[in-house]
Amino acid sequence: MKHVIIIGGGVAGMQCASELARQGVKVTIIEKESDTGGKVKNWHKLFPTFTPASEVLSGLRHKIATTDNVTIKTGCEATEISSNCVGLASGEELSCDAVVIATGYTLFDARIKEEYGYGIYDNVITAADLEEMFNKNDVRLVDGRVPRRIAILHCVGSRDEKVCQRHCSKVCCVTGVKQAIELKQTFPSADVFNFYMDIRMFGPGYEEMYREAQQKYNVHFVRGRISEVSPTIDNRLQIKAEDTLTGRPLKIGVDMLVLLIGMRANDMNAKLESGNGLLRQASGFMQPKDAFLGNAESNVDGIFYAGAVTAPKNVAEALCDGATAAARVADWLSKKE
Numbered sequence: 001m002k003h004v005i006i007i008g009g010g011v012a013g014m015q016c017a018s019e020l021a022r023q024g025v026k027v028t029i030i031e032k033e034s035d036t037g038g039k040v041k042n043w044h045k046l047f048p049t050f051t052p053a054s055e056v057l058s059g060l061r062h063k064i065a066t067t068d069n070v071t072i073k074t075g076c077e078a079t080e081i082s083s084n085c086v087g088l089a090s091g092e093e094l095s096c097d098a099v100v101i102a103t104g105y106t107l108f109d110a111r112i113k114e115e116y117g118y119g120i121y122d123n124v125i126t127a128a129d130l131e132e133m134f135n136k137n138d139v140r141l142v143d144g145r146v147p148r149r150i151a152i153l154h155c156v157g158s159r160d161e162k163v164c165q166r167h168c169s170k171v172c173c174v175t176g177v178k179q180a181i182e183l184k185q186t187f188p189s190a191d192v193f194n195f196y197m198d199i200r201m202f203g204p205g206y207e208e209m210y211r212e213a214q215q216k217y218n219v220h221f222v223r224g225r226i227s228e229v230s231p232t233i234d235n236r237l238q239i240k241a242e243d244t245l246t247g248r249p250l251k252i253g254v255d256m257l258v259l260l261i262g263m264r265a266n267d268m269n270a271k272l273e274s275g276n277g278l279l280r281q282a283s284g285f286m287q288p289k290d291a292f293l294g295n296a297e298s299n300v301d302g303i304f305y306a307g308a309v310t311a312p313k314n315v316a317e318a319l320c321d322g323a324t325a326a327a328r329v330a331d332w333l334s335k336k337e
Contacts (some may be wrong), residue, residue: 007078009035018067127258
């Protein structure tokens with residue numbers, strides 16, 4: 001039986017594993033965290049349908065649990081990778097016939113943008129922090145009060161030359177709209193503002209959700225960047241910004257500021273490039289063999305990609321990537337026989 005190692009147990013890796021196992025391939029998933037699910041396991045609901053993230057993960061885990069061909073090694077980190085062998089940090093070496101890299105992305109560290117006060121001022125949080133609050137059903141300020149005025153800032157760590165993150169993270173705009181709706185559903189009387197550079201609602205159902213946020217939930221959208229955040233004497237946050245549509249400066253007091261942090265490439269990608277001869281893009285994400293006909297293949301035979309390791313992707317795209325990678329791997333294995 002052919003053996004494929006998948007590095008990364010997020011949604012792309014899990015989808016790839018289940019598809020390969022269904023075709024009679026032995027699969028080992030290497031996951032450095034204590035459980036599978038990647039970033040999605042920390043999410044509350046998924047856009048644009050507001051499907052609970054837990055439902056998607058439960059479905060993937062059930063598919064894997066119902067096959068005998070998948071082994072999951074959690075708490076393990078791959079340190080050496082080739083098309084026929086993967087070395088773990090523990091010193092163990094696993095032989096294989098092909099490798100799929102599905103290591104995803106890293107969330108931008110909001111502390112780098114000091115002007116927004118993350119880690120400095122109370123009640124400045126990231127979108128990931130807010131998802132954790134949603135999961136706990138406990139969206140509150142540090143002092144326990146309910147927020148009545150909330151600002152959401154787009155493109156934190158995306159499209160930003162100053163922090164060398166020139167790419168668009170693709171999902172921030174729609175995440176901001178989704179979270180604004182969830183906040184209004186939780187606090188109907190709250191004022192929620194989205195500060196954006198451009199609204200990029202490109203996916204099916206995204207534009208409709210954007211309109212619903214405005215028309216049904218009265219979410220406010222302000223085209224402009226926040227230049228400064230400072231605390232006030234009454235424990236609120238004062239935001240200075242410019243409305244670029246009117247050309248007027250703004251000064252707004254809010255209870256909570258949510259930073260929509262972007263996706264950045266994993267630090268591990270540099271090692272994959274230097275140690276394995278794999279190609280990276282200028283953004284730091286891995287470069288597929290071909291953007292159209294070989295988007296799941298690397299430039300090295302026997303090493304494949306799935307999910308956001310090659311570019312920012314939403315959950316649906318990551319799942320499709322996983323299935324595509326499985327098909328490419330299966331085809332490659334059949335030609336080796």
